[in-house]
Amino acid sequence: MMMTTIADTTTRRGRRGSGIRRGEVLSGWLFTAPMLVLLGLFLVVPVLMALWVSFSDWNGHGSPFSSGVRFVGFTNYQAIVAGGGLAEQDFGTSLRNNAWYVVLVVPIQTALALFLAVLVSRQVLRGRGFFRTAFYFPSVTSSVAITVLWLFLFNTTGAVNKVLSWVGINGPNWFNNPSGIIQDALAGLGVRTGPSALTGHGFLGVSWWDWIGGPSVAMSAFILMAIFTTSGTFMLLFIAALQNLSGEVQEAAMVDGANGWQRFWRITLPQLRPTLFTVLTLGLIGCWQIFDQIYTGTQGGPDKTTLSPAYLSYQSAFNDQEWGQGAAIAFILFVIIIVFTLFQRWLLRDRGVPRRRRLVPTAKEAQR
Amino acid sequence: MQRRITRTLLMGTLAAATAVALVGCGSGFSSGSSGGSSSSPSGLTSSADPLTVLIGSSGDAETKAVSDAVSAWSQSSGTKASVIPANNLDQQLAQGFSAKKPADVFYLSTNALAGYASNGSLLAYGDQLTNKSDFYPSLVKSFTYDGQLYCAPKDFSTLQLVINNTLWQQAGLTSADYPKTWDQLEAVAKKLTTGGHVGLSMNGQYERMGAFMVEAGGNLMNADSTKATANSQANIDALSYVKKLLTDGSLKFAADLGEGDGGQALGSGKAAMTVEGNWVTGELANDFPNVKYTVVPMPSGAKGQGTLQFSNCWGIAADSPNQKAALSLVEKLTSASDQLAFSKAFGVLPSIQSAADQWKQQNPTLVPFLDGANYAQGVPAAKGAAQVVADLDGKLAQLKSQDPKTLLDQAQKNFAALTK
Numbered sequence: 001m002m003m004t005t006i007a008d009t010t011t012r013r014g015r016r017g018s019g020i021r022r023g024e025v026l027s028g029w030l031f032t033a034p035m036l037v038l039l040g041l042f043l044v045v046p047v048l049m050a051l052w053v054s055f056s057d058w059n060g061h062g063s064p065f066s067s068g069v070r071f072v073g074f075t076n077y078q079a080i081v082a083g084g085g086l087a088e089q090d091f092g093t094s095l096r097n098n099a100w101y102v103v104l105v106v107p108i109q110t111a112l113a114l115f116l117a118v119l120v121s122r123q124v125l126r127g128r129g130f131f132r133t134a135f136y137f138p139s140v141t142s143s144v145a146i147t148v149l150w151l152f153l154f155n156t157t158g159a160v161n162k163v164l165s166w167v168g169i170n171g172p173n174w175f176n177n178p179s180g181i182i183q184d185a186l187a188g189l190g191v192r193t194g195p196s197a198l199t200g201h202g203f204l205g206v207s208w209w210d211w212i213g214g215p216s217v218a219m220s221a222f223i224l225m226a227i228f229t230t231s232g233t234f235m236l237l238f239i240a241a242l243q244n245l246s247g248e249v250q251e252a253a254m255v256d257g258a259n260g261w262q263r264f265w266r267i268t269l270p271q272l273r274p275t276l277f278t279v280l281t282l283g284l285i286g287c288w289q290i291f292d293q294i295y296t297g298t299q300g301g302p303d304k305t306t307l308s309p310a311y312l313s314y315q316s317a318f319n320d321q322e323w324g325q326g327a328a329i330a331f332i333l334f335v336i337i338i339v340f341t342l343f344q345r346w347l348l349r350d351r352g353v354p355r356r357r358r359l360v361p362t363a364k365e366a367q368r
Numbered sequence: 369m370q371r372r373i374t375r376t377l378l379m380g381t382l383a384a385a386t387a388v389a390l391v392g393c394g395s396g397f398s399s400g401s402s403g404g405s406s407s408s409p410s411g412l413t414s415s416a417d418p419l420t421v422l423i424g425s426s427g428d429a430e431t432k433a434v435s436d437a438v439s440a441w442s443q444s445s446g447t448k449a450s451v452i453p454a455n456n457l458d459q460q461l462a463q464g465f466s467a468k469k470p471a472d473v474f475y476l477s478t479n480a481l482a483g484y485a486s487n488g489s490l491l492a493y494g495d496q497l498t499n500k501s502d503f504y505p506s507l508v509k510s511f512t513y514d515g516q517l518y519c520a521p522k523d524f525s526t527l528q529l530v531i532n533n534t535l536w537q538q539a540g541l542t543s544a545d546y547p548k549t550w551d552q553l554e555a556v557a558k559k560l561t562t563g564g565h566v567g568l569s570m571n572g573q574y575e576r577m578g579a580f581m582v583e584a585g586g587n588l589m590n591a592d593s594t595k596a597t598a599n600s601q602a603n604i605d606a607l608s609y610v611k612k613l614l615t616d617g618s619l620k621f622a623a624d625l626g627e628g629d630g631g632q633a634l635g636s637g638k639a640a641m642t643v644e645g646n647w648v649t650g651e652l653a654n655d656f657p658n659v660k661y662t663v664v665p666m667p668s669g670a671k672g673q674g675t676l677q678f679s680n681c682w683g684i685a686a687d688s689p690n691q692k693a694a695l696s697l698v699e700k701l702t703s704a705s706d707q708l709a710f711s712k713a714f715g716v717l718p719s720i721q722s723a724a725d726q727w728k729q730q731n732p733t734l735v736p737f738l739d740g741a742n743y744a745q746g747v748p749a750a751k752g753a754a755q756v757v758a759d760l761d762g763k764l765a766q767l768k769s770q771d772p773k774t775l776l777d778q779a780q781k782n783f784a785a786l787t788k
Contacts, residue, residue, distance in 0.1 A: 059486070059488075061488050061489045062465075062466065157626045173626070304762050320755055321751070
């Protein structure tokens with residue numbers, strides 16, 4: 001909220017000068033000053049300090065601005081993306097893990113959230129309040145509590161495997177199984193070792209065969225958990241958006257003879273585009289920052305298949321005393337999130353409807 | 369449009385800030401004030417400042433025992449001291465060092481020693497200890513960095529073979545059958561494996577299998593942690609032996625049995641034997657008070673007896689304004705009487721040789737653990753070794769489907785990179 005205010009204040013600066021408005025500008029700055037100070041102190045300064053640390057050889061003793069700390073250029077970044085050692089391999093592994101997490105969680109949780117929102121928004125549904133609360137409940141529970149619950153549910157002798165055994169499935173040892181699910185599926189088809197073109201070459205110390213191996217079974221349990229917990233939150237956003245849609249457009253579509261399916265895809269969904277962007281962006285940012293589940297649940301294991309860049313950053317800094325590398329990982333993660341967000345914006349930008357799909361001439365065309 | 373981009377960027381900044389906040393928050397601004405400390409002839413600082421003792425406690429029993437010992441010292445010395453049990457020792461230590469306001473005395477693991485010693489956070493006070501010659505030599509080696517003993521070993525633990533008496537007798541075995549060699553271990557493990565339980569279980573990691581490496585005459589690094597020796601033939605033999613037991617089905621890792629560690633696998637009756645450290649006594653007493661067990665030495669390998677030892681030391685901060693008092697506190701905490709009290713409270717082994725006899729009298733059934741000090745080796749302590757071991761551990765958990773030599777070659781490459 002406050003950010004919007006700042007942005008507004010900034011854009012309005014050009015208009016100052018007329019005597020009666022001058023006082024407003026001053027009081028505007030006065031009102032935003034406390035927040036600017038707080039943001040500066042707790043956001044801008046730490047970010048800049050971390051940026052400096054990522055380019056320095058600071059070793060964790062004393063202030064990073066003390067005289068003994070030197071500028072080392074891209075050394076830390078180089079160790080992570082091209083060092084050829086364990087640091088590069090760990091970073092590659094963490095990106096691989098998190099990429100699969102994002103690829104699976106973001107679309108599924110968005111689709112599920114939208115589906116649930118449409119369901120509980122229907123006027124005919126009885127006990128809507130109950131279902132809304134039930135679906136939203138996992139979101140308000142602490143992620144640490146849910147993680148602990150998940151560890152019990154997905155224990156090798158836990159509830160999930162018990163249920164699976166009723167239908168004759170011998171469930172895996174979820175949180176201790178590092179094999180990628182796509183590789184598992186291929187092994188089921190008899191492909192146990194990848195082609196040498198894939199196993200022999202790689203990126204960031206991880207072979208292409210492992211990049212495409214899919215999330216590990218352990219990571220899949222976290223993926224299920226993320227979908228379970230966050231769908232409720234985003235359902236709420238979709239419900240709010242659905243309630244804002246005017247019924248008249250729907251009625252007009254009904255008059256034109258569109259069935260329910262067509263109305264959803266052609267009328268409802270396009271109108272939800274801003275909300276969809278919000279949900280996808282929030283989901284993307286949240287997914288790239290997965291930390292607390294890893295910290296409380298697996299600490300990156302088994303075989304580093306649940307290591308995430310955010311957790312690796314923490315681990316490098318606090319456990320391994322590689323402060324520069326830890327900060328560098330955080331900034332690479334920052335760039336990744338920015339790039340993906342911009343890409344999404346571009347993907348969901350407002351486009352003119354392609355000519356051949358137009359059912360009705362637009363206002364402009366009608367004028368011609 | 370412009371506003372939306374601004375907002376996106378702000379959102380991104382916020383996102384990044386959340387990620388880096390953890391990194392950033394340890395880096396406070398330095399302040400030079402240290403309460404008017406003065407250097408004494410020995411080079412130690414001395415002042416009237418109270419001491420803080422930061423410990424990574426295993427539970428209430430440990431916290432209380434350490435607090436009692438520290439307050440007893442406080443009363444006799446007249447220097448105030450307080451004990452802080454850490455929630456996350458690594459993180460709290462790092463924050464203290466970067467702010468130049470660290471705890472004066474703290475637990476320090478072998479893993480963390482090299483990192484903090486190399487960045488100047490630690491006081492190398494080992495040579496000033498009056499009881500330096502009393503510590504076990506292998507422990508002194510673990511806390512020596514660059515030729516200097518940095519800190520006094522606090523206590524230690526070794527791995528031995530723990531046997532569930534009931535399951536042992538059910539299989540018709542007697543005390544004459546306790547395995548002395550790898551072959552005998554393999555034979556009894558096979559005999560003890562039935563439908564309900566496996567013969568042997570342990571955690572699937574170097575911190576257990578390493579005992580077999582030492583028995584075969586190997587280890588991941590040499591004793592000074594200056595040279596990588598991960599892919600030696602001895603280590604390959606050790607892992608091949610473990611893999612053979614896994615393939616036979618007489619050994620299953622605790623995680624594959626759905627248990628947190630070997631102690632729980634033993635207590636719950638899913639395994640008849642386990643390789644565990646002396647901490648297992650406390651675990652079994654708390655969670656499985658009815659389980660009767662026997663501790664016997666690990667079987668001998670090609671190079672005789674061997675096991676791994678784990679230890680922490682009492683670190684003293686280089687930035688402490690009252691190092692003299694801190695040193696006197698550490699000498700008291702490593703004295704025979706205090707170490708025996710700690711041992712009683714939370715089951716650790718005293719790090720000084722002069723306490724051994726009394727400890728053995730008090731704990732006759734656990735003697736193999738202490739005897740292990742004579743032939744035990746430490747875990748690699750080079751800077752960054754913890755990460756390499758963690759990487760290896762991830763693969764060792766899947767040893768059944770892996771080639772020991774390939775694993776160790778990879779580890780060798782990673783360890784060698786540390787010593788460059």
